[in-house]
Amino acid sequence: MPFKFDVQKRAAYREPAPIDRDTPFQSMMERFDVAAEILELTPGFYEYLCRPARMHVTSIPVEMDSGRIKVFEGYRVIHNNVLGPSKGGIRFAPDVTLNEVKALAAWMTWKCSLVDLPFGGAKGGVVCDPEELSPKELERLTRRYTADLFDVFGPDKDIPAPDMNTNEQIMAWVLDTYSMHARRTENAVVTGKPVALGGSKGRREATGRGVMTVALAAMEQLSLTPSDCTVAVQGFGNVGGTAARLLAEQGCTVVAVSDVTGGYYNKRGLDLEEMRAHVRQNGGTLAGYEKAQSITNEELLTLDVDVLVPAAKEDQIDREIAEDLGARIIAEGANGPTHPEADEVLAEKEVLVIPDILANAGGVTASYFEWVQNREGFFWTEDEVNQRLDRMMRRAFDKVYATADEHDVSLRIGAYVLGVRRVAEALRMRGIYA
Numbered sequence: 311m312p313f314k315f316d317v318q319k320r321a322a323y324r325e326p327a328p329i330d331r332d333t334p335f336q337s338m339m340e341r342f343d344v345a346a347e348i349l350e351l352t353p354g355f356y357e358y359l360c361r362p363a364r365m366h367v368t369s370i371p372v373e374m375d376s377g378r379i380k381v382f383e384g385y386r387v388i389h390n391n392v393l394g395p396s397k398g399g400i401r402f403a404p405d406v407t408l409n410e411v412k413a414l415a416a417w418m419t420w421k422c423s424l425v426d427l428p429f430g431g432a433k434g435g436v437v438c439d440p441e442e443l444s445p446k447e448l449e450r451l452t453r454r455y456t457a458d459l460f461d462v463f464g465p466d467k468d469i470p471a472p473d474m475n476t477n478e479q480i481m482a483w484v485l486d487t488y489s490m491h492a493r494r495t496e497n498a499v500v501t502g503k504p505v506a507l508g509g510s511k512g513r514r515e516a517t518g519r520g521v522m523t524v525a526l527a528a529m530e531q532l533s534l535t536p537s538d539c540t541v542a543v544q545g546f547g548n549v550g551g552t553a554a555r556l557l558a559e560q561g562c563t564v565v566a567v568s569d570v571t572g573g574y575y576n577k578r579g580l581d582l583e584e585m586r587a588h589v590r591q592n593g594g595t596l597a598g599y600e601k602a603q604s605i606t607n608e609e610l611l612t613l614d615v616d617v618l619v620p621a622a623k624e625d626q627i628d629r630e631i632a633e634d635l636g637a638r639i640i641a642e643g644a645n646g647p648t649h650p651e652a653d654e655v656l657a658e659k660e661v662l663v664i665p666d667i668l669a670n671a672g673g674v675t676a677s678y679f680e681w682v683q684n685r686e687g688f689f690w691t692e693d694e695v696n697q698r699l700d701r702m703m704r705r706a707f708d709k710v711y712a713t714a715d716e717h718d719v720s721l722r723i724g725a726y727v728l729g730v731r732r733v734a735e736a737l738r739m740r741g742i743y744a
């Protein structure tokens with residue numbers, strides 16, 4: 311990588327209040343630093359752009375079915391709103407931390423910016439294990455979290471959406487709770503909601519669809535034909551499952567997928583429809599699926615395939631996995647699946663990595679369409695949504711590719727340069743209000 315950030319200079323930039331540089335925020339910062347160097351950000355802009363604008367931490371009391379009151383910790387981090395209202399999902403997970411939410415919020419800022427959406431970035435999280443909550447407890451938790459953040463959310467302020475372990479039903483509760491407090495039905499306050507409540511057709515599949523679009527664009531760059539390509543997908547949820555299905559529809563052979571129960575491999579290609587049916591009938595996992603060979607997570611990530619789609623969680627591809635990795639293209643369906651240490655190894659091996667903030671931007675792009683439709687009160691057909699989505703994702707891929715080429719850097723750094731540049735330009739024009 312030709313650009314090395316000057317550590318001394320960076321230390322000076324961080325005075326007087328040091329920022330928290332733990333993983334995964336650090337993982338975001340390592341790439342941000344390189345983009346900042348290329349863009350020659352001033353120390354003031356550097357400070358401003360890497361820090362979250364506001365962080366909300368809330369204690370959420372919930373009456374459990376047993377009658378006992380349990381208090382959960384919830385977060386909403388607004389990283390930046392220079393380009394417009396902040397946008398980003400809410401994640402429910404036992405191990406979610408404020409640091410992680412900060413990183414995810416910053417990634418939303420760069421992601422929205424690079425696909426040219428009029429949004430800033432945010433992310434929410436609640437420390438809980440949704441597996442252990444009854445539907446009623448989940449509903450009470452969601453409603454109380456929304457009520458606590460009523461002043462933060464709003465169609466012109468901050469617009470939540472689904473993320474890990476949250477879904478359309480949870481967004482419906484967010485919509486209802488917000489609307490009850492606002493004393494009017496406000497469907498533009500949240501995206502990724504059910505179509506019957508003003509959700510957009512195509513939103514559910516949009517992230518996986520975007521992954522497919524950019525993976526096809528990458529194959530084209532490497533002169534690969536989809537029907538000659540093999541694919542491995544880590545994760546079989548909304549993103550991984552959809553990306554696998556759509557890539558198979560394009561003629562690719564999906565040879566491996568995984569979920570929390572492990573990896574499943576068949577070198578002649580998996581029967582994805584049958585696997586989906588198995589998940590539906592067996593409590594939501596692939597456990598016990600017998601028509602494929604069992605493999606470990608590590609084996610899946612290092613398979614000799616053309617395309618690898620990590621669509622599970624952060625830091626899955628570390629330096630060691632990168633050294634053994636066999637794929638030619640990585641399309642990052644998850645946020646932050648590649649550790650910064652692996653970037654270098656992947657660059658040396660000339661693996662074409664389509665970074666998260668580009669590869670999984672289809673979700674928030676369709677969220678933008680949903681917000682536009684809600685504000686107009688006029689709904690689009692699924693074809694219109696998909697066509698616009700394909701066009702925007704393709705255009706974003708081409709712009710990232712050209713930027714990476716221009717600066718002789720990876721697609722990841724190209725994506726950061728594009729994302730950070732648009733926000734910095736807007737900030738320059740708006741100026742600092744004193």
Ligand code: GLU
Nearest residue numbers: 398399471473673674677
């Ligand atoms: N949670 C998704 C993401 O990480 C979607 C966010 C949204 O639609 O606002 O991009």
